[in-house]
Amino acid sequence: MATRDLAQLAQTLLDLHRPGDPGVFPTVWDAWSAHIAADAGFAALTVGSHPVADSIGRADNEGMTFDELLTRVRQITAAVEIPISVDIESGYAEEPARLVDGLLEAGAVGLNIEDTVHSEGGRLRSATEHADLVAALRAAADAAGVAVVINARTDVFLKQVGEESDRVDLAISRLRLCAEAGARSLYPVGFHSDDVHRRLAAELPLPVNAIGHPAQDNRAHLAGLGVGRVSFGPLWQMSLAERARELLTAWR
Numbered sequence: 001m002a003t004r005d006l007a008q009l010a011q012t013l014l015d016l017h018r019p020g021d022p023g024v025f026p027t028v029w030d031a032w033s034a035h036i037a038a039d040a041g042f043a044a045l046t047v048g049s050h051p052v053a054d055s056i057g058r059a060d061n062e063g064m065t066f067d068e069l070l071t072r073v074r075q076i077t078a079a080v081e082i083p084i085s086v087d088i089e090s091g092y093a094e095e096p097a098r099l100v101d102g103l104l105e106a107g108a109v110g111l112n113i114e115d116t117v118h119s120e121g122g123r124l125r126s127a128t129e130h131a132d133l134v135a136a137l138r139a140a141a142d143a144a145g146v147a148v149v150i151n152a153r154t155d156v157f158l159k160q161v162g163e164e165s166d167r168v169d170l171a172i173s174r175l176r177l178c179a180e181a182g183a184r185s186l187y188p189v190g191f192h193s194d195d196v197h198r199r200l201a202a203e204l205p206l207p208v209n210a211i212g213h214p215a216q217d218n219r220a221h222l223a224g225l226g227v228g229r230v231s232f233g234p235l236w237q238m239s240l241a242e243r244a245r246e247l248l249t250a251w252r
Contacts, residue, residue, distance in 0.1 A: 085110025138182030
């Protein structure tokens with residue numbers, strides 16, 4: 001795919017980040033799931049590390065390698081024409097330029113980067129360390145000539161860092177640094193109350209990524225909270241697995 005085509009896909013992906021009118025990017029794991037989501041009319045997709053790892057018999061949290069992930073990304077970008085963003089976990093201990101170049105070569109134009117360092121015992125990067133990584137990824141994308149959409153994630157809610165009463169403030173302060181470093185959307189991952197969603201959307205300077213449950217949530221409600229982007233994490237795959245078990249159980 002030509003660089004100019006990737007550049008256009010990156011811009012299309014960025015344009016779908018609309019606070020109050022969020023782009024919904026179903027989280028896929030192979031060409032089959034990508035085809036289903038694209039045929040359903042979605043304008044962009046995310047590739048989730050957890051569902052990809054499950055689909056190839058690896059553990060989540062960097063139980064697979066970056067090269068194994070790229071193999072799946074290539075299959076997905078060959079199967080659909082819409083923009084693809086890829087969850088690269090904490091970066092697989094790879095250099096930022098290697099991460100960006102690998103994704104672009106595979107045809108992806110966006111990435112999630114989290115602040116949990118799985119290759120180092122699951123420690124949480126400091127706020128400045130994570131922002132520095134975002135800045136390095138932005139510099140690598142700029143050097144490649146493609147405005148890769150960096151979705152900066154913090155795990156302070158998942159890890160229950162600090163006191164609960166201070167956690168929203170902590171997430172906001174960390175993600176603001178990522179915004180200054182060149183992120184294009186912000187992902188305070190977790191299942192939040194409506195009040196927390198509203199506060200995150202109001203106080204963060206970029207579109208906020210919310211995780212949605214495809215069988216329990218709805219776009220209109222999340223839109224009303226001000227979020228700018230919705231993805232499913234592993235929940236779509238898990239929902240399909242539950243239905244598959246129901247179907248198979250009837251045949252035992």
